[in-house]
Amino acid sequence: RPITISITNNKGGTGKTTTALNLGAALQKKGFRVLLIDLDAQGNLTLATGCRQPRHHAGELLMDEASWEETLITGPTVHLIPASRMLLSYEHRLNAEPDSGYLLREQLENRPYDYVIIDCPPSLGALTFGALSATDWFIVPMQGENFAYIGLDEILQCAAKVRRRINPGIKLAGILMNKFDLRTKFGQSVYQKLSANPSVRVFNSSIRQDISLMECTAFGQSIFDYAPNSRGARDLMNFCDEFLQYTNQH
Amino acid sequence: RPITISITNNKGGTGKTTTALNLGAALQKKGFRVLLIDLDAQGNLTLATGCRQPRHHAGELLMDEASWEETLITGPTVHLIPASRMLLSYEHRLNAEPDSGYLLREQLENRPYDYVIIDCPPSLGALTFGALSATDWFIVPMQGENFAYIGLDEILQCAAKVRRRINPGIKLAGILMNKFDLRTKFGQSVYQKLSANPSVRVFNSSIRQDISLMECTAFGQSIFDYAPNSRGARDLMNFCDEFLQYTNQH
Ligand SMILES: Nc1ncnc2c1ncn2[C@@H]1O[C@H](COP(=O)(O)OP(=O)(O)OP(=O)(O)O)[C@@H](O)[C@H]1O
Ligand SMILES: Nc1ncnc2c1ncn2[C@@H]1O[C@H](COP(=O)(O)OP(=O)(O)OP(=O)(O)O)[C@@H](O)[C@H]1O
Ligand SMILES: [Mg+2]
Numbered sequence: 001r002p003i004t005i006s007i008t009n010n011k012g013g014t015g016k017t018t019t020a021l022n023l024g025a026a027l028q029k030k031g032f033r034v035l036l037i038d039l040d041a042q043g044n045l046t047l048a049t050g051c052r053q054p055r056h057h058a059g060e061l062l063m064d065e066a067s068w069e070e071t072l073i074t075g076p077t078v079h080l081i082p083a084s085r086m087l088l089s090y091e092h093r094l095n096a097e098p099d100s101g102y103l104l105r106e107q108l109e110n111r112p113y114d115y116v117i118i119d120c121p122p123s124l125g126a127l128t129f130g131a132l133s134a135t136d137w138f139i140v141p142m143q144g145e146n147f148a149y150i151g152l153d154e155i156l157q158c159a160a161k162v163r164r165r166i167n168p169g170i171k172l173a174g175i176l177m178n179k180f181d182l183r184t185k186f187g188q189s190v191y192q193k194l195s196a197n198p199s200v201r202v203f204n205s206s207i208r209q210d211i212s213l214m215e216c217t218a219f220g221q222s223i224f225d226y227a228p229n230s231r232g233a234r235d236l237m238n239f240c241d242e243f244l245q246y247t248n249q250h
Numbered sequence: 251r252p253i254t255i256s257i258t259n260n261k262g263g264t265g266k267t268t269t270a271l272n273l274g275a276a277l278q279k280k281g282f283r284v285l286l287i288d289l290d291a292q293g294n295l296t297l298a299t300g301c302r303q304p305r306h307h308a309g310e311l312l313m314d315e316a317s318w319e320e321t322l323i324t325g326p327t328v329h330l331i332p333a334s335r336m337l338l339s340y341e342h343r344l345n346a347e348p349d350s351g352y353l354l355r356e357q358l359e360n361r362p363y364d365y366v367i368i369d370c371p372p373s374l375g376a377l378t379f380g381a382l383s384a385t386d387w388f389i390v391p392m393q394g395e396n397f398a399y400i401g402l403d404e405i406l407q408c409a410a411k412v413r414r415r416i417n418p419g420i421k422l423a424g425i426l427m428n429k430f431d432l433r434t435k436f437g438q439s440v441y442q443k444l445s446a447n448p449s450v451r452v453f454n455s456s457i458r459q460d461i462s463l464m465e466c467t468a469f470g471q472s473i474f475d476y477a478p479n480s481r482g483a484r485d486l487m488n489f490c491d492e493f494l495q496y497t498n499q500h
């Protein structure tokens with residue numbers, strides 16, 4: 001059974017897609033089989049893997065309008081269940097569907113992967129709820145900006161709701177500081193607020209600002225293919241190592 | 251009747267709150283009476299004006315659970331209809347309410363202000379729809395990042411839907427480039443894509459990266475009070491001038 005990881009934050013632009021793409025690539029470099037799932041109607045992960053026009057998308061898969069084989073995209077380096085802008089209307093339907101939280105986890109049973117990484121949209125609706133319901137670990141990328149941690153309570157409450165019945169095993173792997181500079185006043189203040197919060201852990205690894213992390217998505221490449229010696233590559237690999245060490249012990 | 255301006259973008263972190271706060275302050279410096287409305291449950295605009303614990307919020311006002319006088323906050327420099335995290339549940343109720351688009355514009359009739367500025371959440375639900383239904387002009391702050399303009403079509407479609415019946419007069423004042431550096435490859439590519447798009451206009455003024463624009467929100471001040479000689483202050487005042495010139499001629 002694959003280990004499922006959800007990358008989630010209801011705040012936009014904090015680095016979910018960047019983390020999903022490159023954590024997936026780091027795990028692949030270590031020899032693991034990785035599946036990426038794009039649950040964001042804006043489809044940035046889908047585009048970042050170089051996939052332009054997916055024939056089917058995650059919403060159709062969840063509503064049984066397309067099969068796994070019809071939806072799955074298997075590129076030379078990446079396996080992906082893609083998103084499309086049609087996902088917005090599917091989220092409305094899922095919102096109205098009782099037990100929609102079970103749909104994704106049922107789809108993931110027995111798939112031939114070591115890790116499944118789900119890139120969530122910047123919202124706490126049916127798509128994120130379904131991801132958390134299917135997930136073993138969730139990661140919350142966060143920036144060192146003013147008000148960055150507002151909304152964290154809502155994320156934790158959503159995870160608690162999932163933990164109560166549908167997915168008692170869900171665990172927070174940690175908060176990942178992204179575009180992070182501990183020398184700035186806001187970086188420090190966000191880090192201190194989080195360290196003072198007993199219900200969260202913060203990864204020791206953080207991802208610094210690196211333009212290569214933005215550029216590689218324009219070429220459909222991971223940071224390791226695009227700029228293997230960049231600090232973005234080093235930071236993401238260090239983060240992957242810490243993630244594996246922590247999750248193998250807990 | 252006040253002129254109503256909505257600041258909207260379904261993408262997170264593009265500068266809606268920064269624009270709402272400081273465009274409002276710039277208009278006030280010119281002598282106009284300005285009302286700010288925070289429609290984001292994360293309440294960044296409310297916090298940025300120094301307001302900690304609003305007794306009532308915009309959702310209660312729209313559902314007639316609190317009066318205008320009970321909800322309005324009148325500080326020494328700012329008039330504000332605040333947000334609170336309760337707005338999330340109110341948005342669900344508004345989503346289910348027929349004609350909810352009319353509620354905000356009815357509340358704004360005959361209010362003693364020259365300009366009303368609405369800070370929208372990063373979504374295209376009932377709150378943004380209600381803002382656009384009440385608005386004369388809407389502004390879309392956007393960053394010079396990869397994929398920054400994905401989702402713009404959805405914003406324009408939402409505005410077109412509003413224009414069809416409930417608010418035929420709604421106009422796009424322009425896209426405002428924020429944290430913008432035309433010397434970067436992504437800045438240029440976003441700017442070129444937008445300039446090639448006939449259904450949008452881009453403001454000539456853009457807002458450059460300036461840490462003072464983040465810092466001032468921590469002190470409950472506008473950029474003009476916090477750092478009057480900063481480039482953030484100059485950029486926002488230039489933008490205000492261009493906005494007034496354009497909207498007075500169209
Ligand atoms: N460490 C970094 N250094 C430089 N740029 C980064 C970094 N992390 C992310 N970015 C860039 O910042 C932008 C936002 O990142 P990303 O798309 O990963 O965030 P997101 O949380 O997935 O956003 P959304 O909520 O819109 O899905 C992208 O243009 C991305 O390339
Ligand atoms: N020009 C700028 N220079 C430096 N920092 C900026 C600039 N514009 C915005 N910021 C900072 O970037 C972050 C996001 O900006 P802001 O809150 O205005 O975006 P938003 O679109 O309202 O986000 P949300 O979608 O979460 O409501 C804030 O921490 C803000 O202080
Ligand atoms: Mg994303």
Ligand SMILES: [Mg+2]
Pocket residue numbers: 266267268290294295369370
């Ligand atoms: Mg905002």
